[in-house]
Amino acid sequence: MCFRVKFYPTDPSALKEEITRYLVFLQIKRDLYHGRLLCKTSDAAQLAAYILQAEIGDYDAGKHPEGYSSKFQFFPKHSEKLERKIADIHKAELSGQSPDTAELNFLTQAQSLETYGVDPHPCKDVSGNAAFLAFTPSGFVVLQGNKRIHFIKWTDVSKMKFEGKTFNLYAIQKEESKIILTYFAPTPEACKHLWKCGVENQAFYKFEKSSQVRTVSSSNLFFKGSRFRYSGKVAKEVIESSAKIKRSPPEIHRSGLVPSRSCPSISHGSRLSSVPRTRRRAVHISIMEDISEQTGSEERVFSEKRDSEERDFSEKSGSEERDFSEESGSEEGDVSEESGSEERDFSEESGSEEQDFSEERGSEEGDVSEESGSEEREASVMRAAVKSKTSVKRETSVRRAAVKRERLQ
Numbered sequence: 574m575c576f577r578v579k580f581y582p583t584d585p586s587a588l589k590e591e592i593t594r595y596l597v598f599l600q601i602k603r604d605l606y607h608g609r610l611l612c613k614t615s616d617a618a619q620l621a622a623y624i625l626q627a628e629i630g631d632y633d634a635g636k637h638p639e640g641y642s643s644k645f646q647f648f649p650k651h652s653e654k655l656e657r658k659i660a661d662i663h664k665a666e667l668s669g670q671s672p673d674t675a676e677l678n679f680l681t682q683a684q685s686l687e688t689y690g691v692d693p694h695p696c697k698d699v700s701g702n703a704a705f706l707a708f709t710p711s712g713f714v715v716l717q718g719n720k721r722i723h724f725i726k727w728t729d730v731s732k733m734k735f736e737g738k739t740f741n742l743y744a745i746q747k748e749e750s751k752i753i754l755t756y757f758a759p760t761p762e763a764c765k766h767l768w769k770c771g772v773e774n775q776a777f778y779k780f781e782k783s784s785q786v787r788t789v790s791s792s793n794l795f796f797k798g799s800r801f802r803y804s805g806k807v808a809k810e811v812i813e814s815s816a817k818i819k820r821s822p823p824e825i826h827r828s829g830l831v832p833s834r835s836c837p838s839i840s841h842g843s844r845l846s847s848v849p850r851t852r853r854r855a856v857h858i859s860i861m862e863d864i865s866e867q868t869g870s871e872e873r874v875f876s877e878k879r880d881s882e883e884r885d886f887s888e889k890s891g892s893e894e895r896d897f898s899e900e901s902g903s904e905e906g907d908v909s910e911e912s913g914s915e916e917r918d919f920s921e922e923s924g925s926e927e928q929d930f931s932e933e934r935g936s937e938e939g940d941v942s943e944e945s946g947s948e949e950r951e952a953s954v955m956r957a958a959v960k961s962k963t964s965v966k967r968e969t970s971v972r973r974a975a976v977k978r979e980r981l982q
Contacts, residue, residue, distance in 0.1 A: 577603070580777050581690030583710040583808060585680035589815045591673050592823045598627070598676040601683045604691075608649045611688045611719055618655060621647040622662035623679035627672045628827070632664040672827060687714070687721050694767045696740065696756040706740070706756060706767060708774035710808075713742060715754070723754065727779040735768040735791050735799075737761050742771070765791075769801055776803035783807050 578600040588594050602624060604610040605617075612620065624647060629637070642660040643653070667675065683689055691707035691714060698704055705716040713730060715723035731743045738761055744752040758764035768791055776786045788802040806814065 580774070580808065581710050582812075583778070585684055586677060587812055587815075589818060590822060592825050593815070594673070594676060594680060595825055595827070598680055601680065601689075605647060605683075606649065609688065609691055609693065610683060610686060611716075612686050614655060614658075616682065616686065617648060617651075618658040618662055620679060620682060621645075621655075621659045622667055623675045623682070625659065625663045626667040626670050627675040627679065630672075631668045687724075688716070691716075692770065694758070694763070694770070696758050696767070698757075699755055704756065708771055710778055713744075713771070715756075725752070725754075727775050730775055730779075732789070733768055733771045733775070735764045738764050740764050740767055765799060768799075772801055773803045776807065777805075778808050780807050781809050783810060 578597060581600075582588055582597060585594060585597055588597070601610060605620060621642075625642060625645065628645075640656070640660075642656045642663070647659070648655075670678070688707070688709075690709045691705075693705035693707050693716065696704050696706050702717065704722075707714045707716060712724060712726040714721055725742070725744045725746070729744045729746050731745055733743070734741045735758075738758050740756050740758060742752075742754045744754075746752060758767055772789055780786055783804075783806055786803050786807070788800055791799040791801075
């Protein structure tokens with residue numbers, strides 16, 4: 574884990590505090606190592622000599638044997654000739670400069686380079702040629718190989734839009750001539766990230782007040798596309814706030830910085846070969862260790878908390894399922910018992926009615942021989958009435974059982 578500069582200062586010498594200049598110095602030194610800060614051989618030798626002066630001080634023949642500059646890795650790759658030139662400048666030109674003076678001179682020279690502050694985004698042009706789009710404190714830059722093929726100031730950029738993998742930049746330059754640059758990102762997500770970076774950089778460097786910043790859309794239609802608004806202070810407000818700082822200068826613990834090979838390089842692409850250990854500088858930054866330990870502790874606490882929540886949820890779910898199962902079984906048992914009770918009552922009632930009817934019919938048959946045919950008709954009507962009553966009760970019992978089953982479901 575590491576921190577890096579997001580918005581580079583337009584003029585590093587305008588930064589009031591030495592510690593702020595030192596942090597920017599570390600970032601640009603890293604950019605130089607990763608190949609983001611492209612420069613001529615003469616500029617490269619001068620910048621590397623400033624780094625030597627800031628980190629080891631004046632040349633001392635007793636401490637610095639022949640080839641001492643080769644122990645430092647300033648660039649992705651360099652020759653012995655360049656190493657000798659770096660050592661010559663360090664010996665002859667920079668003697669007597671303090672670390673903060675050497676760092677300020679380094680920043681001043683780096684700020685004059687075309688690729689100062691670039692954060693390269695790999696893309697392709699309409700012809701399919703590889704290119705890098707970048708946003709600097711001065712404006713929008715397009716790089717192909719080691720050359721800058723386009724540069725548009727932030728004041729000339731009218732709008733930036735994207736759709737899918739396609740990124741479009743609209744600009745108005747001299748004589749009201751309109752320019753439209755179209756490039757294609759590897760993925761829609763990368764294109765959206767490119768657009769957001771462009772919107773942020775334009776808002777930060779172009780406007781004088783944060784209140785002037787407006788929400789922008791990636792499409793001409795209000796209801797379509799992504800919307801984004803930069804929040805925070807702009808460059809001018811940051812410099813003004815820095816000038817008002819009133820405190821004792823913080824103590825600076827200078828040390829080398831371990832180069833990371835995770836960032837993309839403009840000129841060399843992704844480098845898989847590691848830098849030889851004999852050419853690295855042993856370094857130690859306590860703040861990075863503290864951050865790593867704190868991050869690891871937070872991850873462990875979060876993992877333990879998540880495991881505990883999952884166990885609680887599992888136990889709670891199992892308890893609820895058991896309760897639901899017992900409740901369902903109890904309700905089904907009650908329904909079964911109630912249905913059985915109703916059926917038994919209905920059976921007993923039907924049997925009693927049939928028995929009464931049988932006895933009544935027997936007594937009536939005894940009297941039939943003596944009575945007239947009208948009594949037989951009355952007996953027949955009574956039997957029909959009993960059968961109808963039995964049928965109605967059976968239908969009522971069936972409907973009642975069906976209703977209870979529906980409630981359970």
